[in-house]
Amino acid sequence: MATQPPRWLSDLRNDLGAQVIRVSPRELDAYAGDAWHASAKPEAAALPRNRDEVSRILAFCNRRGIPLTTRGAGRGYVGGCVPVRGGVVLSTARMSRLVSISKVDSVAVAEPGLITAKLRKAVERKGLFYPPDPASLDESSIGGNIATNAGGPRCVKYGVTGHYVLGLHVALADGSVAEMGGRCHKNKTGFNLRDLFIGSEGMLGVIVLATLRLIPLPLARAAAMAFFQTAHDAARAVLEIQSRGILPSAMEIADRFTLEAARRESSLPTKSGNAFLLVEVDGSPSTVASDLKAVCAALNACMPASLLRAGTAAEVEKLWSIRRKFSYNLKATGLIKLNEDVVVPRGSLVKLFALAERMQRQMGISVACFGHAGDGNIHVNLMMEKKQAESDEAIRALDILFENVLRWGGALSGEHGIGLAKKRWWPQALSQETRNIHLAIKKALDPKGILNPGKFLD
Numbered sequence: 001m002a003t004q005p006p007r008w009l010s011d012l013r014n015d016l017g018a019q020v021i022r023v024s025p026r027e028l029d030a031y032a033g034d035a036w037h038a039s040a041k042p043e044a045a046a047l048p049r050n051r052d053e054v055s056r057i058l059a060f061c062n063r064r065g066i067p068l069t070t071r072g073a074g075r076g077y078v079g080g081c082v083p084v085r086g087g088v089v090l091s092t093a094r095m096s097r098l099v100s101i102s103k104v105d106s107v108a109v110a111e112p113g114l115i116t117a118k119l120r121k122a123v124e125r126k127g128l129f130y131p132p133d134p135a136s137l138d139e140s141s142i143g144g145n146i147a148t149n150a151g152g153p154r155c156v157k158y159g160v161t162g163h164y165v166l167g168l169h170v171a172l173a174d175g176s177v178a179e180m181g182g183r184c185h186k187n188k189t190g191f192n193l194r195d196l197f198i199g200s201e202g203m204l205g206v207i208v209l210a211t212l213r214l215i216p217l218p219l220a221r222a223a224a225m226a227f228f229q230t231a232h233d234a235a236r237a238v239l240e241i242q243s244r245g246i247l248p249s250a251m252e253i254a255d256r257f258t259l260e261a262a263r264r265e266s267s268l269p270t271k272s273g274n275a276f277l278l279v280e281v282d283g284s285p286s287t288v289a290s291d292l293k294a295v296c297a298a299l300n301a302c303m304p305a306s307l308l309r310a311g312t313a314a315e316v317e318k319l320w321s322i323r324r325k326f327s328y329n330l331k332a333t334g335l336i337k338l339n340e341d342v343v344v345p346r347g348s349l350v351k352l353f354a355l356a357e358r359m360q361r362q363m364g365i366s367v368a369c370f371g372h373a374g375d376g377n378i379h380v381n382l383m384m385e386k387k388q389a390e391s392d393e394a395i396r397a398l399d400i401l402f403e404n405v406l407r408w409g410g411a412l413s414g415e416h417g418i419g420l421a422k423k424r425w426w427p428q429a430l431s432q433e434t435r436n437i438h439l440a441i442k443k444a445l446d447p448k449g450i451l452n453p454g455k456f457l458d
């Protein structure tokens, strides 16, 4: 028997209109999941066109105590935008304007639904640079990037999304809008409330506008791609580069399983080597030339099986196109990819790869590791059949992974967030006192608990 729609739904539709409040089964399905494997259908999908409509939807849900889960592009990896308690999914897809770019102020103002790559290309045309570059940048939104404090390959030199957020307008649970920060590159007026919303995973408010910091576009780029016999050797090369005082703009590593998947799907430039390291440098043409020389000397000292150089932006992009496909290459194996994004102090990188190898040997689980070696932030992917991925075996493996990472002073997530996927490990990750601060902030900003309920704070 079909379930009756809840009574509040017709009131919300009457208030905002059928253009904004969608209820067709096809649309509700489309707003049920993200890039992780959990999914739950909302009772309504709200597609506001502006800040005023966001406020009205929030005020309605707050009055009636209806769960509201904000959704950017739905490309998150932790089930963050999955409406596990039903209610309303508020999608920012129709609020995707790039409002302005100012060269003189070095800022861009964007609505939350803007796809990150569009911002990046638009500012580059003006000789400016927006460095945050999650590998999902062609698909994910600025609002989602801010709400997860997304990282990416360039963090090693340029930092994460939060380092580029100067100002935010946030619609709060009751529908009022708080404005913090702005176009100034420094601002110490009161508490740093802006940072409270960066990485808040849709649990404290809805970001409706962002002012973002831009920097000059580096004039030149170059890269080296080295293949090693083992991931252990590649991890050692990372430390070798760092010990020589070089600061690359990216240092990406990948292990054997990942390379095998890549070799099956696309052509890697070489058949030799079971691990790879991609190192990029950027800056002025003369610095880039000398940095590339220094990087290659460090890599050669670690005895790579092969070493390729890319001296122009076009050649560099060709190497990156290999790296950017890794997630998709692993998906093409047909296995479920339980994608963790642990981060360890850089000195523990070699230990992390050794742990992944031990887990494969001792537990018989395929593990694919790749990611942002320069930050110690590695995507440790358990590659499993669906049944296995939903079993205790997966949980046991993740228990071991997280226990070790936390013991080394690392963290559960470097960039994806906690969401639903890591809810089980949240109590281990932070002290009771620190978790209490989270709860107090949540209570103050969302007393009825309508914003993204069912995630790690519950």
Ligand SMILES: Cc1cc2nc3c(=O)[nH]c(=O)nc-3n(C[C@H](O)[C@H](O)[C@H](O)COP(=O)(O)OP(=O)(O)OC[C@H]3O[C@@H](n4cnc5c(N)ncnc54)[C@H](O)[C@@H]3O)c2cc1C
Binding pocket: 034, 035, 069, 070, 071, 072, 073, 074, 075, 076, 077, 079, 080, 081, 092, 112, 133, 134, 135, 136, 139, 140, 141, 142, 143, 144, 145, 146, 147, 148, 149, 150, 151, 152, 153, 201, 202, 203, 205, 206, 207, 208, 327, 328, 415, 416, 419, 452
């Ligand atoms: C192939 C692939 C590669 C990836 N590579 C990276 C990577 O290199 N680095 C990285 O950090 N991540 C990466 N990710 C993960 C993901 O793309 C990021 O987490 C991204 O920031 C999610 O953006 P989104 O717009 O898809 O957000 P969604 O998935 O829609 O939402 C993510 C979270 O943000 C909240 N949210 C969204 N918009 C708002 C808003 N306007 N206001 C308040 N809360 C909001 C949601 O409630 C949810 O909790 C990758 C994902 C894929 C599929």
